[in-house]
Amino acid sequence: MDPRRGPLAVPKVRRVGFFTSIEPSPETPRPNRSLSGPAEAITSSSPLSDSPSGQFISPVQIPPSRHHSDNLASRAAPVPVPGPSAFRRQLANDRALHVGSYNPVDSLLGTSPPSSNGEVSEDSGSLFGFQRSDSAKLSASFPNGGFDMTLRVRAPQESEAKVAIASTSDGRKKNVEASGEGESLAAKPRKEKETKSLKEKTSKAERRAIQEAQRAAKAAAKGEGSKRAGESSRPKPSKPAKQPQPKKEAPQVTSSVSEKRAVSVEKERRMDVPQTQMQYDDKSRVDKAKRRSVVEQTESKNKVELFLHLPQYERGNQLPNLSSNIFSLDTIHHAVYKVGLQHLAGDIAGDNARCIAMLHAFQEAINDYTTPPMKDLTMDLTAKINGYVSFLIECRPLSMSMGNAIRFLKNQIRKLPVDLSEPEAKASLCSEIGRFIDEKILLADKVIVQYAVTKIRDGEVLLTYGFSCVVEMILLYAHEIGRKFRVVIVDSRPNLEGQKLLRRLVTRGLDCTYTHINAVSYIMGEVTRVFLGASSIFSNGTLYSKVGTACVAMVANAFSVPVIVCCEAYKFHERVLLDSICSNELGDPDAIANVPLRNNKKHSKTMDNNKNLQFLNLMYDSTPAEYISMIVTDYGMIPPTSIPVIVREYRREDLLL
């Protein structure tokens, strides 16, 4: 842990600010910091942004991130060079972006805004909040292939932004902002979404009125905006369209900057409230998603009512369909396709394995990728990845860890230096992916084993549930270094993964006891420690893992046996979860229906078409933090209450990778 303390130091300072102040204030300390640097900027900027959107927006003021300038502000040119804090902010934004793109179901499967795929992927993350609010507008302004234009424009835009950054003087910015103050006041609300304005309780009614008026004005000015954009060598129809044209250049700039800030703040706030997952009881969204889907799925007739919000499809027909389509689908890279099929067929199980397989497939896909003419690598590749991801989701819902890995990858893509040539970019992406696998998964496992093995003493009876590759490594390593202990493997239907573990341990010469989960309270009396694997750990300390884990942890808790959870830090997620119903995955119900009963045939025959009978095959459950004694991660051994700390502090560090 100690070596990691170093990087922590900076974030910690910041965190203090974050925590001590109330919701709106988190960012307020930051202007002060930037004050010490470019003192001029503050005076103008902070009041400026404070004024329009009220207290909550104030954080917006803080030096805009570079990333921002890439996306939005670059065309507006003058942006102060981001200070260190700004850099952090950028990270935060990145994170927000990840959140946005993490659940591609939302962005890709055509739920909220997207008028076209590419458009969505382009700014799915950074503009997420933005996009949502303006979705109507966007789609209105986009009907005629505006999308392509955007893409084309993007690269020059970025380089220009850099120039702008270099050349901009703070003074100029200040001037601009000062002069445009009134304008920005007016312009800003335009961009604010309804949701945001709802949030700002402090904002006045008149501001809202102005907002309305300006929205109307903007709609009128759309055409003009695009024209203007054209002449400024930035034929970006979408974003200019959003801006009020009839003003002079400078005010416009400021307004856009402050808007951006507002959006970024909004995003940042939202970052802590991760994106909602697709709810399958929302008919319209599901229909939209279906239209895009690659995998043909028929909804199962006999759904479990409690889980209507989760996908419940008939099993068995996707795989043949997919494998027959394998040559006709050119949108999906074959490596990804293969992984998808493997997920669907259950050939790859286990979170780490699935994640690694997916990343390798992405690596391959990136290797084979060539940027189409007139397209930008960053955007196009992100769009591609989004397509892959949605395909994978159709095959099997992603695990949390895979979501995290995808966020990482997208972030890497977005952060590619613009001047990198395509082969270089691809090589760097591939190496980054490789590094992620090595560091975050493989190396992390090794570290966890080193930590966890210190908790195994001679003569102990260790209980584990199901199959977790980390736990297996721990047990084998402990056996290797000569610890004398006994292992109790608890297993459950329908997967019976424990048998796999049992086989491996027995062949390596460990003494094992095998039992089923019902007997866990029988066997728990003789157990001294429980080792569990994890699929994810949420920031409220809830352990999200294979179904049954909660039962084992609960019984262990009742018997006062310590429960040790082994989980790589990349699986941590900033979501929170209270029960196992709201977020879960449903497995094949037939797996439960088929039991080795003597009269099984009759059984299944009579039951099959009965409406009153459902089989529920939950895949995960959530274990409350109170049952967990300790979590062993690659950052050390921590209590479950420390999960949010790791998520908050180290996730940023990850983004710097």
Next chain:
Amino acid sequence: IYTKEFFLERLSYWAFVSAAQTLRPIKPPASHYLVFLFNSVSLSPEYSLSTSSPHRSPPSHSHRCRTCNRWCLSLLTSSGNVRLRDLKLQRDAPWSFLAVGAQLVAANPVELAVGNVVRRVLHIIREEDLSLATAAVAGLDLLDASDDDEDVNGKGIGYPGMSAAVVAAAARSTLRPPSLQTLLEGTPESATVPYTSSSGADSESKTADKSSITRKLKHDVIEGVNQLIHEIAGCHEQIAEQAIEHIHQNEVILTLGSSRTVLEFLCAAKEKKRSFRVFVAEGAPRYQGHLLAKELVARGLQTTVITDSAVFAMISRVNMVIIGAHAVMANGGVIGPVGVNMAALAAKKHAVPFVVLAGSHKLCPLYPHNPEVLLNELRSPSELLDFGEFSDCLDFGTGSGSPLLQVVNPTFDYVPPSLVSLFITDTGGHNPSYMYRLIADYYSADDLVM
């Protein structure tokens, strides 16, 4: 092969044989009576009377008899036979039956219901015997002293020599407070004293008295046992009648294991037009949950089968957990199908009521010690693992040096009373803490240790 009749047959036969060994002289009249009894329980008299071949091994009943109820019924019919032979030696009746009962219990100590029923019958015999004895005593003083009067007297006077436990054990039902007769019954030796003395007083009428008393005792005991048979056979209905009070509209109920009592209970609520949803845990190695689900669906209930591992995940949406008990211990603990403890813990965690349905014959007067181990039954590993794959590891005896692989496959689970919210028996709902009292109503203190 193992039909109900078969076991009834085997059991009664065995009980008969063992009784024959313990009580040597069985006279033709008793045998005739047996034939009658066997006929009444639809058994072939020829078979049951073929007592002359004494080499049949006692059936190991536990594995084959599916449910406790069936068990008890079969036991009772056989115990009825035993009792009938007791008429010959009416004074020893409880003791000889005790020996038979002990054998029955020893055949499978885990089947607690067997012991319960034996104790119940013993209790009936004791009580009838005593009531006769006291009637004789009372007949000397005031000829038609009613029971009620005696009750009052017994209460008022009190017997310093009797312990409170004996008093409690003697009370047969809650409706009947400790009476003089039942007090006397607690100590048979002393109870016989007034009887013999009284009969000895006028010796010429002694033999006549005895024969009439014997007949009366026989009759009463048969009646008592018949009542018990009736009670056990009808306990489902009695319990199911209460369903409507406990299940409301749109409820979600979790159950596990396969219990006819639970089935009837749920169906009774369904028949009363309550619509609710049942989650059934499949009950892994034996999948009894699937059987239950099948029957529930056949009766039109909305049923969802879940894996055992999903019990904790689903419990937060469950309104009530209802299980059938294998046995209820005197402290209010429950022995149920394996996995019950997990469900009970989860229910406790989520403040979901944990309701146990049990006929009164499942109330066991014993206090459990380490019941997870001592009152459990470990079944074959083949239910969990294929032998072929791990057979070399399972082979401890050879000392081949291969690692030790144990497969644990228990049948029962123990739920401590603190996790149980309510017992619903055929006599109504009870708290776990009240169980000891209920048990005292059904059993004699003398019979607790057999």
